[in-house]
Amino acid sequence: MAHPVYLDNAATTPLDPRVLEAMLPHLGGRRGNPSSLHALGASAREAVEEARGSVAALVGASAEEIVFTSGGTEADDLGVLGLARSAPAEKRHVVVSRVEHAAVREAARRLEAEGFEVTPIEVDEDGLVDPADLADALRPETALAAVVWANNEVGTIEPVRELARICAERDVPFHTDAVQAAGRVPLDVGEVPASTLALSAHKLYGPQGVGALYVRKGVPVEPISYGGGQEGGLRSGTHNVAGIVGFGVAARLAREELDERVAHESGLRDAILAGVARIPDVRLNGHPERRLSNNVHLTVEGVEAESLVLFLDALGYAIGSGSACSSGEHKASPVLLAMGRDEREAFSVVRVTVGKENTAAEVEDFLEAFSEAVARLRELSPLYN
Amino acid sequence: MAHPVYLDNAATTPLDPRVLEAMLPHLGGRRGNPSSLHALGASAREAVEEARGSVAALVGASAEEIVFTSGGTEADDLGVLGLARSAPAEKRHVVVSRVEHAAVREAARRLEAEGFEVTPIEVDEDGLVDPADLADALRPETALAAVVWANNEVGTIEPVRELARICAERDVPFHTDAVQAAGRVPLDVGEVPASTLALSAHKLYGPQGVGALYVRKGVPVEPISYGGGQEGGLRSGTHNVAGIVGFGVAARLAREELDERVAHESGLRDAILAGVARIPDVRLNGHPERRLSNNVHLTVEGVEAESLVLFLDALGYAIGSGSACSSGEHKASPVLLAMGRDEREAFSVVRVTVGKENTAAEVEDFLEAFSEAVARLRELSPLYN
Numbered sequence: 001m002a003h004p005v006y007l008d009n010a011a012t013t014p015l016d017p018r019v020l021e022a023m024l025p026h027l028g029g030r031r032g033n034p035s036s037l038h039a040l041g042a043s044a045r046e047a048v049e050e051a052r053g054s055v056a057a058l059v060g061a062s063a064e065e066i067v068f069t070s071g072g073t074e075a076d077d078l079g080v081l082g083l084a085r086s087a088p089a090e091k092r093h094v095v096v097s098r099v100e101h102a103a104v105r106e107a108a109r110r111l112e113a114e115g116f117e118v119t120p121i122e123v124d125e126d127g128l129v130d131p132a133d134l135a136d137a138l139r140p141e142t143a144l145a146a147v148v149w150a151n152n153e154v155g156t157i158e159p160v161r162e163l164a165r166i167c168a169e170r171d172v173p174f175h176t177d178a179v180q181a182a183g184r185v186p187l188d189v190g191e192v193p194a195s196t197l198a199l200s201a202h203k204l205y206g207p208q209g210v211g212a213l214y215v216r217k218g219v220p221v222e223p224i225s226y227g228g229g230q231e232g233g234l235r236s237g238t239h240n241v242a243g244i245v246g247f248g249v250a251a252r253l254a255r256e257e258l259d260e261r262v263a264h265e266s267g268l269r270d271a272i273l274a275g276v277a278r279i280p281d282v283r284l285n286g287h288p289e290r291r292l293s294n295n296v297h298l299t300v301e302g303v304e305a306e307s308l309v310l311f312l313d314a315l316g317y318a319i320g321s322g323s324a325c326s327s328g329e330h331k332a333s334p335v336l337l338a339m340g341r342d343e344r345e346a347f348s349v350v351r352v353t354v355g356k357e358n359t360a361a362e363v364e365d366f367l368e369a370f371s372e373a374v375a376r377l378r379e380l381s382p383l384y385n
Numbered sequence: 386m387a388h389p390v391y392l393d394n395a396a397t398t399p400l401d402p403r404v405l406e407a408m409l410p411h412l413g414g415r416r417g418n419p420s421s422l423h424a425l426g427a428s429a430r431e432a433v434e435e436a437r438g439s440v441a442a443l444v445g446a447s448a449e450e451i452v453f454t455s456g457g458t459e460a461d462d463l464g465v466l467g468l469a470r471s472a473p474a475e476k477r478h479v480v481v482s483r484v485e486h487a488a489v490r491e492a493a494r495r496l497e498a499e500g501f502e503v504t505p506i507e508v509d510e511d512g513l514v515d516p517a518d519l520a521d522a523l524r525p526e527t528a529l530a531a532v533v534w535a536n537n538e539v540g541t542i543e544p545v546r547e548l549a550r551i552c553a554e555r556d557v558p559f560h561t562d563a564v565q566a567a568g569r570v571p572l573d574v575g576e577v578p579a580s581t582l583a584l585s586a587h588k589l590y591g592p593q594g595v596g597a598l599y600v601r602k603g604v605p606v607e608p609i610s611y612g613g614g615q616e617g618g619l620r621s622g623t624h625n626v627a628g629i630v631g632f633g634v635a636a637r638l639a640r641e642e643l644d645e646r647v648a649h650e651s652g653l654r655d656a657i658l659a660g661v662a663r664i665p666d667v668r669l670n671g672h673p674e675r676r677l678s679n680n681v682h683l684t685v686e687g688v689e690a691e692s693l694v695l696f697l698d699a700l701g702y703a704i705g706s707g708s709a710c711s712s713g714e715h716k717a718s719p720v721l722l723a724m725g726r727d728e729r730e731a732f733s734v735v736r737v738t739v740g741k742e743n744t745a746a747e748v749e750d751f752l753e754a755f756s757e758a759v760a761r762l763r764e765l766s767p768l769y770n
Contacts, residue, residue, distance in 0.1 A: 004425060011426070012418040012623060020412050027405050027592070033397040037691060037706055038698040040389060041396070070455030070594065073612035073622035081611075103621065106611035202623060207412070209455065209594050209625025224609070226466075226491035227458035236488065237458035238397060238587060240594025243628070306422060313423040321422055 004313070005362045008320045009203075009294055009355035010152060010180060015246070016205035022249040023207065026242035034239045035228065044241045051248025058251040059178070059197060060188035061214050067234045068244050071211040072179040072200030074224075076103035078213050078234070079175040079196035080146055082221035084111050087143035087173070095137045095145040097121045097129050098338035101152050101177050103198075105334065108146070116143070126287040127156035127339050135166050142172045149181035149197075153322060153335045153351060154286030155295025157185060161192045168193040173219060179203055179211075183254035184262060184293050195219045199251075201243070205356070206250030210243035261356050266293040268354040268363050275367035279374055281384075285339070285349060296352040299341075302384020303377045305350050311373040317366050320351040389698070390747045393705045394679055394740035395537060395565060400631070401590035407634040408592065411627035419624045420613065429626045436633025443636040444563070444582060445573035446599050452619045453629050456596040457564040457585030459609075461488035463598050463619070464560040464581035465531055467606035469496050472528035472558070480522045480530040482506040482514050483723035486537050486562050488583075490719065493531070501528065511672040512541035512724050520551050527557045534566035534582075538707060538720045538736060539671030540680025542570060546577045553578040558604060564588055564596075568639035569647060569678050580604045584636075586628070590741070591635030595628035646741050651678040653739040653748050660752035664759055666769075670724070670734060681737040684726070687769020688762045690735050696758040702751050705736035 006014065026047060032040030034048050052063045069075045080103075084094055096108045098120050112118050119137045123129055129147055138145065145167050150157045160176050167174035173195040178187055183204035189197060197214040201207055215221050215234070227236030254261075273296060276282050281301035300308060305321040312319055322333045332346035354363070378384045391399065411432060417425030419433050437448045454460045469479055481493045483505050497503050504522045508514055514532055523530065530552050535542045545561050552559035558580040563572055568589035574582060582599040586592055600606050600619070612621030639646075658681060661667050666686035685693060690706040697704055707718045717731035739748070763769045 004423070006425065008418070008421055008423065008425075011421045012416065014416055015412050017413070023412070027400050027408070028402070031397065031399055031593075032703075033393070036393055036396045036703070037694045038389070038393065038703040040391065040393075040703050070459070070625075071622045073610060074455070077611055077621075101612070102614070103612035106614075106621065110611050200623075207625075207627065208416075208623055209628050225458060226462055226495050227486070227488035229487070229491075236462075236491065237456045238585075238593055240455075240592075240628075242592065243594050243625075309422045318417075318421070318423040318425050 004316045004318045005366055006318050007352045007354060007358065007366060008318045010351060010353035011320050012202050012208065013205045013355055014357060015207060016250060016253060018253065019206055019246045019249045023242045023246040026245050031241065034241065035230065044239070047241055047245050048239055051244045054248040054252040055199065055212050058182065058187060058255050059199070059214050060190050062217065065214055065217055067213045067215055067231045068239065069211045069213055069235055070209055072177070072198055072203070073103040075198035075200070075211040075213040076101065076177050077107045078221065078224050079198055080104055080107035080144065081110065081224050083144045083173040083175055083196060084116060086220040086222040091141045091143040093117045093119065093139055093142045095119045095121060095134065095142055097123065097147045099123050099127050099151045099156070099335045100146060100148050101179065104146050104148065104177055121147070123338050125340050127151055127154050127335065128287055128290065129158050129163065131159055131162040131166055134163050138167070138170050138172055144173050144175060146175040149176045149178040150185060150292050151286065151335060152180045153333060154297045154339070155292040156287040157181070157290045157292065160194070164192045164194045180292060183258065184265070186258065189214060189216065196221065201247035201250055204250050204254045207243045207246040210240060210247045212247070262293045264356060265354050268358055268360065269294060269296055271360065271363050272296045272352055272367065276370065279371055282374070285336070294354045297349060298352070299345055299349050300374055301348060302381045303348055303374060305348055307377055308350055308373055311377060312369060315369045315373065317369055320353065322346070322349050322351060389701045389703045390751055391703050392737050392739060392743065392751060393703045395588070395736060395738035396705050397587050397593065398590045398740055399742060400592060401635060401638060403638065404591055404631045404634045408627045408631040411630050416626060419626065420615065429624070432626055432630050433624055436629045439633040439637040440584065440597050443567065443572060443640050444584070444599050445575050447602070450599055450602055452598045452600055452616045453624065454596045454598055454620055455594055457562070457583055457588070458488040460583035460585070460596040460598040461486065461562050462492045463606065463609050464583055465489055465492035465529065466495065466609050468529045468558040468560055468581060469501060471605040471607040476526045476528040478502045478504065478524055478527045480504045480506060480519065480527055482508065482532045484508050484512050484514070484536045484541070484720045485531060485533050486564065489531050489533065489562055506532070508723050510725050512536055512539050512720065513672055513675065514543050514548065516544055516547040516551055519548050523552070523555050523557055529558050529560060531560040534561045534563040535570060535677050536671065536720060537565045538718060539682040539724070540677040541672040542566070542675045542677065545579070549577045549579045565677060568643065569650070571643065574599060574601065581606065586632035586635055589635050589639045592628045592631040595625060595632045597632070647678045649741060650739050653743055653745065654679060654681055656745065656748050657681045657737060657752065661755065664756055667759070670721070679739045682734060683737070684730055684734050685759055686733060687766045688733055688759060690733055692762055693735055693758055696762060697754060700754045700758065702754055705738065707731070707734050707736060
């Protein structure tokens with residue numbers, strides 16, 4: 001079989017060849033540990049600092065506000081746990097939306113085990129948080145509020161500007177997971193006064209195994225790793241120099257090419273939406289307008305999502321089933337349940353996410369295959385008539 | 386200037402070209418998220434599992450006992466915090482040697498903040514732990530003992546077989562940091578009944594940003610990351626597939642080539658030792674026989690270590706000052722202080738660590754440069770006459 005058509009860019013993106021090219025000098029030949037004094041160490045340090053500047057620029061921050069991590073999950077963990085644990089002892093309450101990525105959701109669960117009270121913020125049927133609900137949930141003892149910038153499953157873009165401003169007015173630290181938003185939505189921590197913001201390189205054509213947490217200047221964050229005290233004490237461990245360099249280039253390209261990528265992706269996305277609208281009993285999940293440029297999340301009635309993913313895989317199309325960011329457990333997505341869907345529906349959803357490398361021809365072929373797959377699986381299904 | 390002669394292999398090793406070659410297919414072209422259902426996800430999963438087998442083989446473990454992490458620090462943190470936190474509530478005591486890497490030392494400090502009592506195990510003037518001291522320190526309420534396999538600064542190899550067996554007999558979980566030992570000492574968790582053991586890829590010619598924790602089957606370890614539940618729930622976050630694949634190949638080569646690497650390294654090490662023995666007032670630190678094949682750790686009286694490192698750097702030789710694994714803070718090494726050295730001496734130590742790519746000619750040239758540098762700096766020093 002030829003290379004499959006890759007329509008699972010929300011799970012991981014292919015590495016941009018320009019990113020790989022920048023990484024190679026740090027993978028080949030001699031290389032340094034940025035903590036070493038000598039010239040090789042210094043040159044590794046410089047490469048890390050250049051990347052830090054590029055990642056900072058992607059979110060409108062200063063370089064010293066960027067902490068490199070091993071990925072989006074660690075960035076979310078550091079933001080959520082780090083903000084909450086550094087709050088004064090009497091602040092033992094956190095507010096977390098019902099549509100968070102597992103990293104934020106599970107970090108909040110960990111805080112619960114440490115004695116924090118967690119108030120969930122509900123969402124509407126499109127997965128949208130109402131700022132009034134956040135405002136109502138805040139208390140004098142709230143240590144942290146967290147709402148995802150754009151949801152990783154259904155693609156709904158949250159009103160983070162308003163949410164962050166409500167928190168800022170009430171002096172409540174605000175964490176936002178921007179892993180899926182980065183490279184698809186302009187990010188500006190000047191406009192959106194978040195305290196911390198999580199990023200991941202491999203969702204924007206950078207390498208796997210690298211991420212970053214933006215930490216607003218002056219905001220206290222307690223580290224969650226313990227060791228050599230790298231990254232200003234906030235993240236211990238030898239730097240992954242090649243990975244960080246790759247992230248830097250990916251971040252720069254994401255900023256420079258944002259408009260053309262969004263135009264390209266939303267064109268493909270809308271073509272998919274128009275195509276699937278012709279298939280009966282297929283429904284779009286997430287907000288119809290406030291959604292990521294690359295995301296199509298569908299309920300396909302009468303079809304088991306796993307079967308559909310595997311059927312399409314056999315035809316040469318790689319798509320996602322619900323969230324592909326989890327360990328593959330067979331559990332209904334908490335995000336869909338929060339949007340009011342039932343358990344049964346949660347097993348009939350697929351996520352089709354385009355990227356900058358997809359073409360209109362691929363989408364056209366995909367639509368044909370998708371339509372065929374759905375029809376075939378429905379014929380076999382006792383649940384659909 | 387040509388490429389410097391790299392004699393700082395304990396800080397980070399150059400990537401083996403065979404490792405890079407294995408990584409490239411996972412960096413170029415399409416790539417998958419191992420958590421995805423489709424064929425690209427499956428192929429990423431298979432690559433990760435093959436690497437897991439190779440890393441397991443390096444330490445004589447089964448594949449399912451290996452947890453991939455973002456590096457040695459995270460592996461140490463997971464071992465130390467994970468073992469201690471999963472102990473029954475009445476076990477709030479930990480025993481940690483005075484010659485641990487910062488990752489173990491700081492993780493133990495974190496446990497102290499959580500209410501654990503920490504008993505340090507002293508070392509002799511060569512940095513060696515006496516098994517009798519460990520036995521004496523254990524109590525019925527001991528949740529964990531940790532002793533490094535081989536120290537990262539002075540290179541002393543600890544009697545881990547005996548230490549681990551004492552702990553096993555008393556049912557005390559035993560963690561060992563084998564980051565520097567791996568690839569230089571045969572590791573066998575059958576012989577050494579450790580509960581957990583930390584590894585890092587970039588210390589054995591693999592990529593930076595990847596490590597692993599061996600977790601003995603049946604030993605409970607509480608996770609320190611929260612999210613998608615990858616790695617059997619022990620380490621959340623999308624896999625760094627290319628990095629893990631590189632680690633796998635590096636581990637396989639380290640096992641296959643162990644004997645020749647040790648013979649090569651110890652030959653170079655002994656040549657350095659013989660050479661520096663001719664310079665007055667230069668003393669070897671660490672155990673004279675029980676030491677890593679690649680490590681020369683020296684006190685150079687009357688010379689400031691940083692000046693010596695920078696002077697040699699200018700001459701084209703990259704060596705380390707004390708421990709290069711830390712954030713570059715100007716603090717006396719706790720390892721040297723534990724060995725009975727005073728603060729002043731701790732600033733006059735350098736670490737010269739050879740690797741498989743160094744040659745006898747490089748070492749010969751280095752000895753000349755080293756001798757010259759020491760003489761010049763001593764001429765300038767008010768501390769030396």
